[in-house]
Amino acid sequence: DTGVSQDPRHKITKRGQNVTFRCDPISEHNRLYWYRQTLGQGPEFLTYFQNEAQLEKSRLLSDRFSAERPKGSFSTLEIQRTEQGDSAMYLCASSSRWDEQYFGPGTRLTVT
């Protein structure tokens, strides 16, 4: 499968714990995006990388959230001191030079 992959697919954690998600974009896609999707809603933009540079961050991305894309390949999204409101599907997408964004299967986070 040459599509966007994400790991893990599901994560259950207790409030206050830290979690980290990984995204592997489509090979040679230099743009990578993180979105969050809650039940019954469309995806909401969190942050965007072009190669290794983080170029845009949403106001939704509080100080507890941090994202990296070392070497411009895979990316990680870390949430520190998780809260119940962080429960959502975290989606990663990638694109090449043009506009089309292709999504991964997502990581479903449940904070208990």
Next chain:
Amino acid sequence: GENVEQHPSTLSVQEGDSAVIKCTYSDSASNYFPWYKQELGKRPQLIIDIRSNVGEKKDQRIAVTLNKTAKHFSLHITETQPEDSAVYFCAAKNFGNEKLTFGTGTRLTIIP
């Protein structure tokens, strides 16, 4: 910022009939409008998109129309089939801005 409204929120259509989903956007600088199909528990799948320099685009049973003056765009599915049942999301993007702003989704049910 950009705001995308989508209607209807639910739509039931007899198999073989046509379905139309409509979206409006607020930012006249938006120039890229994709549509995604999301089946239960799966990733959003890009099914068709349109750029602001064209008014209509068709791909087999799916077509998208764009009215820049009125700032609305629509998804048309003809000869609907049971496998068309899913949630459909519209989105908009500005030139020079990488994030997609999504609508709230339309749950389409095809009645056999």
